[in-house]
Amino acid sequence: MPYITDVKTFAALGSGVIGSGWIARALAHGLDVVAWDPAPGAEAALRERVANAWPALQKQGLAPGAAQERLRFVSTVEECVRDADFIQESAPERLDLKLDLHARISAAARPEALIGSSTSGLLPSEFYADARYPGRCLVGHPFNPVYLLPLVEVVGGEKTDPEAIQAAIAVYRSLGMRPLHVRKEVPGFIADRLLEALWREALHLVNDGVASTGEIDDAIRFGAGLRWSFMGTFLTYTLAGGNAGMRHFMAQFGPALQLPWTYLPAPELTETLIDRVVEGTTGQLGDRGIAELERYRDDCLLAVLEAIRQTKAKHGFAFAE
Numbered sequence: 001m002p003y004i005t006d007v008k009t010f011a012a013l014g015s016g017v018i019g020s021g022w023i024a025r026a027l028a029h030g031l032d033v034v035a036w037d038p039a040p041g042a043e044a045a046l047r048e049r050v051a052n053a054w055p056a057l058q059k060q061g062l063a064p065g066a067a068q069e070r071l072r073f074v075s076t077v078e079e080c081v082r083d084a085d086f087i088q089e090s091a092p093e094r095l096d097l098k099l100d101l102h103a104r105i106s107a108a109a110r111p112e113a114l115i116g117s118s119t120s121g122l123l124p125s126e127f128y129a130d131a132r133y134p135g136r137c138l139v140g141h142p143f144n145p146v147y148l149l150p151l152v153e154v155v156g157g158e159k160t161d162p163e164a165i166q167a168a169i170a171v172y173r174s175l176g177m178r179p180l181h182v183r184k185e186v187p188g189f190i191a192d193r194l195l196e197a198l199w200r201e202a203l204h205l206v207n208d209g210v211a212s213t214g215e216i217d218d219a220i221r222f223g224a225g226l227r228w229s230f231m232g233t234f235l236t237y238t239l240a241g242g243n244a245g246m247r248h249f250m251a252q253f254g255p256a257l258q259l260p261w262t263y264l265p266a267p268e269l270t271e272t273l274i275d276r277v278v279e280g281t282t283g284q285l286g287d288r289g290i291a292e293l294e295r296y297r298d299d300c301l302l303a304v305l306e307a308i309r310q311t312k313a314k315h316g317f318a319f320a321e
């Protein structure tokens with residue numbers, strides 16, 4: 001099946017945090033975007049979110065013809081996907097909802113249009129079970145903010161055509177992203193397995209009264225967080241082994257994996273723990289609103305991305321390496 005990779009019209013279903021991020025990215029790349037979301041007031045909220053993202057996208061550089069006005073909001077799933085070249089679903093993370101929605105999307109869409117889901121970790125074999133032409137159905141799991149962060153995990157289900165995976169990788173690349181093909185369909189894929197492990201330990205630290213939410217965030221952003229933006233854990237730890245590299249690192253720190261530094265089961269989300277996390281993060285927000293902090297985050301990300309791009313180039317690396 002020749003899947004469409006020369007995308008001119010991008011359809012987005014669900015326009016919350018992630019859907020609006022996809023829409024902003026697609027608009028910035030000069031595409032026409034058709035969006036649908038069933039919530040009352042969704043169109044106004046979406047246009048506000050896109051406008052808040054636009055200054056960062058302008059700084060990064062817009063494609064010729066890119067404009068917020070090329071977004072059209074429609075009132076049915078069918079109208080949204082009928083003429084689309086590529087479809088991205090970003091509806092709530094519920095298996096039953098995604099199952100129904102994909103039956104409708106795939107019945108109305110052109111058979112050669114690829115369908116991606118933003119799910120953070122549900123299995124495509126399950127929620128595409130009732131899809132028509134399931135060979136073109138896959139996961140494209142992005143990271144928030146979708147319009148700036150390059151990573152997208154691409155995951156196929158049992159019925160996904162390998163050609164569709166390659167076609168989706170080409171489309172995501174054309175949107176300026178760095179696709180990572182997750183070759184085995186597992187819950188949580190790769191990145192969220194890692195993020196959830198960190199998040200679980202952070203919640204234990206709050207629950208046990210070891211640290212506040214702000215202190216835990218400081219422990220990340222002034223340390224490992226800085227090096228993670230250009231070097232992952234495996235290469236970082238290879239350097240931590242000195243000239244003897246990873247073998248020495250394993251010999252020295254491997255035994256620590258048996259020490260009780262980690263709590264594998266997730267803590268119970270009691271009201272007390274939820275309150276402690278919400279109060280902690282409310283204190284961290286201070287007087288600043290979410291939209292203001294999103295602009296601050298976007299400026300920081302742009303600065304980091306540009307610094308990494310320039311430094312990699314100086315050392316002979318391409319940005320995507």
Ligand SMILES: NC(=O)C1=CN([C@@H]2O[C@H](COP(=O)(O)OP(=O)(O)OC[C@H]3O[C@@H](n4cnc5c(N)ncnc54)[C@H](O)[C@@H]3O)[C@@H](O)[C@H]2O)C=CC1
Pocket residue numbers: 013014015016017018019036037038039042089090091092093097101118119120121141142143144
């Ligand atoms: N928030 C995050 O950090 C990330 C979320 N994701 C994934 O993206 C998807 C969407 O998550 P968010 O944008 O965070 O949620 P959200 O709650 O911000 O947005 C979900 C949107 O879907 C709409 N919606 C409700 N019923 C719907 C339906 N039947 N069909 C289409 N849309 C419907 C809601 O009105 C809402 O606007 C989920 O699958 C989630 O796992 C992926 C990466 C990161």
Ligand SMILES: C[N+](C)(C)CC(=O)CC(=O)[O-]
Pocket residue numbers: 120142143144192195
């Ligand atoms: C919390 N989350 C599981 C929805 C996070 C993601 O899926 C990726 C991200 O942006 O952190």
